[in-house]
Amino acid sequence: MNDFADFGDALGTFLTEARELLQDFEEGLLGLEGYDDTADTVNALFRAMHTLKGSAGLFGLGHVVSFTHVVETVLESVRAGELPVTAPLVSALLPCADHVSSMVEGIAAGRLAPTADEQATGERLLLALRPFLDAPPTWRLTLWFGPDSLRNGMDPLSFLRYLSTIGTLSRVATRADALPDLENMDPETCYLGFEAELATTAPKADIEGVFDFVRDDSQIEIVPVPVDTFVRRIEELPDRDRLGDLLIESGVATDRDISTALQIQQQDNARAGDGAPRPLGEILIERNVVQAPVVEAALSRQRKTAESRPQDQTIRVYANRLDKLIDLVGELVIAQSSVGIRRVDAGADVDAQNEVMRLVEEVRHSALSLRMVPIGTTLRRFERVVRDVCVDLDKDVDLIITGGDAEMDKALVERIGDPLTHLVRNALDHGIETRAERERTDKPVRGKLRLNAFHDAGSIVIEVADDGRGLDRDRILAKAVANGLVPPTAGPTDQEVYDLIFEPGFSTKETVSSLSGRGVGMDVVRRNIAELRGTVEVDTRAGAGTTFRIRLPLTLAIIDGFLVGVGPASYIVPLDRVTECVELPGNCAARPCMSLRGEVLPFIRLRDIFGIAEPPPRRQNVVVIEQSGQRAGLVVDVLLGQFQTVIKPLGGLFSAATCISGSTVLGNGEVALILDVGPLVADHVAREQVPVLS
Structure with a gap:
């Protein structure tokens, strides 16, 4: 069929019903874990996907039918009791709902076939579902436990018994190659080895995890038999540049396997000097991590990726x-x-x-x-992050997302993801209390984390708010004094104390976990946001929670600036950093500061920073700027007024210029530099040794 004109209102009904079914489907999946009675929920999920597949078939939407058929097949196996409800299964099905929703919205926009991106996404998701469709792969385990295993209280047979709980042991053979004569045998020494074949849907990392307690003094080899399943998975993977990524995503190798092989590669390269690096695949084969056919398939897929990589990036527009x-x-x-x-x-x-x-x-x-896209897609990504982190921390947290329709520059959306991820993980780990703590303070057992976005005065504001314990002012200040960040006699304001959490290496957590405790991250968050010409603020109340408020420009392509002149040169100051302009008093021509309504305002003389030798005019002006609570004055010759301009990036030659963020071309053809106020103020404070907290 070429269009939907003949279907009239029927198409609108289909789209409405599909959106409702997908909303119910996602909610059902998120509620599937943690409940003993899942039969009704599984039946509802199966019916939703079955209905959606049938309706799509009526309109000839083959790409929707084929994808939903696979999801329906997986749910049929769950409904029949052949496949258990597990966290990996839910994690594999959740992005499928997002993908079907994307295809439905494409249909609403008039696309009868999937885009290249949708096609690639669908293939990747179907590959993730394959372990739940195919017969479970079989792994051959070769186990040589350390000679002191028995003395250390480890029973080799207990590991084999545990393996039978995550799969089916089809063969177990005992290796007695190292068994000595009877008169030389030590009853407390382990001489035996084992070979076993395990059929399981569990990933290789879970099989490896069984042997964590004996890994250091034992020889553990886990390889697939046969390799056909994993060769096929590699061939169906989306484009990947690196061999390790292909092997990990296919499931034939783990992060630990690749990390160990890379360390060996680096050691070999260090010994070999300037010679060609030893191939990673050769090391993996030698260590019996994977077999040669698997490595060859991954290398072939890698070559195809390089040959088919598009030269230009595309962006969808309305x-x-x-x-x-x-x-x-x-x-x-x-x-x-x-x-x-x-x-x-x-x-x-x-x-x-x-x-x-x-x-x-x-x-x-x-x-x-x-270039403007809704931020909702980025915010919805954190549903999965919150779910996974809460499983690790054993906490119950509801994620509430509002303002997803707010639009911002696509370049900003791509670069704000990492700072938001750190703030979300930090809120879950530091901010929201454990169940027991919340019960003691009469709080609901389930915490709340809110992500909100909205436009405000030409900017976009993104809030990460939790209802946890809030920041402990006294504890932060005590830690800062102990670390030498604040003098013991200082009396900082609340905001100055809370800003200390953004200092490099600062952490009040006594223990180090996989999520936090090393003091690494918050300083990077602020730096990354500053690079996007944004700011981050902290609003907290003890016992009620903390809100991190990120303010960003709507786009990186244009800037509202204030144009000033110094000698023959012109400069642009970001308008959102300018608070006012005043004339430089005559008695301050040679002084480093002035009095502004009773406040001491330090000067930054652009003439000195940029080495302008031309003598200043008789009358000069001061542009008062503010950055992270610090105020300073830029001494300039002339004020030229507000100026909106397109930003031109600087070349690599100017990569070391920390006080300049870009340039622009003025109407008369001259080039004006755009000042980066943050580093400019920080550099001035450092040079003048002006204490921030005193």
Whole structure:
């Protein structure tokens, strides 16, 4: 079929029903874990996917039918009792709901076939479901327990018995190669080895984990038999550049396997000097981690990836925005033509020129809007993060997402993910208490974590808020004094104390966990946000929770700035950092500061920083700027007013210029540098040795 015109309102009904079914499906999956009686929920999930598949078939939507059929088959196995409900199963099914939702929205937008990205995503998700569809792979285990295993209280047979709980042991053979003569035998020494074949859907990492207590003094080898299953998985994987990634994602190797092999590779390279590095696949085969056919399949997939890699990146845009841009360009051509026509009436020329400028401004804004995408997709990613972290921490937390429709630059969306991930994990680990703690303070056992986004005064604000214990002001201050960050006699404000958590290496946690405790991360969060021309604020109440508020520009492509002149050069100060402009008092020409309404305001003289030798004019001005609570004055020659401009990135030659974030071209063709206020103020404070807290 070529279009949906003949279906009338039927298509709208299908889309409405599909969205409701998918919403119920995701909620059912998230509620599936932790309940003994799952039969009703599984039946509801199966019916939802079955209904969706049937409805899609009526409209000839083959890509939806084929994908939902596989999901339905997995749920049928669960419903029949052939497949247990496990955390890995739920983790594999959750992104399937997102993918079907993406295909449904594509249909609503008029796409009858999947895009290349949707096709790749579908293939990856089906590959993740394969372990729940295929017969479980079989692993051959070769086990040589350390000679002191018995003395250390380890029973080799207990490990074999435990293996039978995660799969089916089809063969167990005892190896007695190292068994001595009877008169030389020590009854407390382990001489026996074992070979076993285990059929299981459990990942290789879980099988390895069985032997964690004896790994240091034992020889443990786990390889698949036969290798056909894993060769097929590798061939079906999405494009990957690295051999290790292919082997890990196929399930034939673990992170530990690849990490150990890379260490051996580095050691070999260090001994070999400048020679060619030893291939990673050769090391893995030699250590009997994987067999040669598997490595060959991964190398072949790697080569195909390199050959088929596209040269250009693409971004999906809304058709109505593209239409508007095309219309504006057409008007621009007409208006430009009118300017070229010589008119007797000078006023008509001025009017035509103004119209051209207006249209150019609209074209620019319209083009920039093509880069704007909703932040909701990024925020919804944290549903999985919260779920996984809560499993690790044994906490119950509800994630509430609001403001997902707020739009921001695609480049910003891609780069804000890591800082948000750290803040979310930090809130779950540090902020929200354990069940027992919440019960003692009469709080609901289930904590709440809220992600909220909204537009405010030309910026986008993203909030990460929890209802946990809040920041302990006294504990933070005591730790800062102990670390020498704050003088013992200082009397900092609450905000200054809370800002200390962003200092490198600062942590109040006494124990180190896999999530936190090393004091690494919050300083990186603030630095990454600052690189995006943003700020992060902390709002906390003891016992009620903490809110981290990130404020970012809507786009990295344009900036609202304040244009100033120093000698023959022009500079742009980000407008959101400017608080006011005043004239430099005559008695401050040679002084490093001035009094501004009773406040001592230190100076930053751009003439000195940029080495401008031309003598200053008789009258100079001060642009008052503020960064992270610190105020300073930029001494300039002339104020040229507000200026909105497109940012041009600096080349690699200027990578060491810490006080400049970019450049722009002015209307007269001259280049103006855009000042990076944060490093500028920090550098001045460091040079002048002005204490932040005193």
